[in-house]
Amino acid sequence: MFLESGNADGGRIEVICGSMFSGKTEELIRRLRRAKFARQSVEIFKPTVDVRYSAVNVVSHDDNSISSTPVDSAQNILLLASGVQVVGIDEAQFFDDGLVDVCNQLANSGVRVIVAGLDMDYTGKPFGPIPKLMAIADDVTKVHAVCVRCGALAQFSHRLAKTDKLVLLGETDSYEPLCRSCFLKMKTEDKNGN
Numbered sequence: 360m361f362l363e364s365g366n367a368d369g370g371r372i373e374v375i376c377g378s379m380f381s382g383k384t385e386e387l388i389r390r391l392r393r394a395k396f397a398r399q400s401v402e403i404f405k406p407t408v409d410v411r412y413s414a415v416n417v418v419s420h421d422d423n424s425i426s427s428t429p430v431d432s433a434q435n436i437l438l439l440a441s442g443v444q445v446v447g448i449d450e451a452q453f454f455d456d457g458l459v460d461v462c463n464q465l466a467n468s469g470v471r472v473i474v475a476g477l478d479m480d481y482t483g484k485p486f487g488p489i490p491k492l493m494a495i496a497d498d499v500t501k502v503h504a505v506c507v508r509c510g511a512l513a514q515f516s517h518r519l520a521k522t523d524k525l526v527l528l529g530e531t532d533s534y535e536p537l538c539r540s541c542f543l544k545m546k547t548e549d550k551n552g553n
């Protein structure tokens with residue numbers, strides 16, 4: 360475990376990762392709310408590609424939202440985060456690898472950076488800058504969904520929609536969380552055209 364409010368001057372990088380429906384955004388918002396209660400200045404950023412619900416809010420699936428700023432590139436976070444004590448970044452898998460350097464720069468200058476994102480894409484491969492962020496983070500939290508097929512803990516996001524587009528943002532009609540064994544079964548069935 361880590362000191363959640365910690366040393367106000369101590370920069371750090373925290374990563375919250377997992378599959379779809381694992382509660383990543385909820386956990387991000389929980390930590391940011393606590394930082395706000397501690398009277399720290401908080402800013403949230405997300406990539407402009409994530410326009411599922413709203414252009415100005417980080418919205419989690421349980422409607423527990425905090426306002427945020429959409430940015431086109433990770434570099435813009437550096438420009439917009441000056442003077443901020445706690446920086447939250449949601450849907451971080453959609454940023455490029457430049458986000459790794461941005462998070463390091465922020466943390467090295469004393470900012471607490473909390474990054475949430477998918478650790479794997481729908482094929483089960485590491486997603487965007489998340490694996491590198493996990494490597495350099497002070498703390499990594501992997502949250503789990505529940506497998507809709509068998510009820511075990513799920514870490515895979517199986518895509519139901521038939522498209523090859525990697526950046527497909529979806530809800531229950533597009534993805535389902537699966538455990539390893541159910542994910543492997545579904546992948547085999549998908550390959551066989553069932």
Ligand code: ZN
Nearest residue numbers: 506509538541
């Ligand atoms: Zn399962």
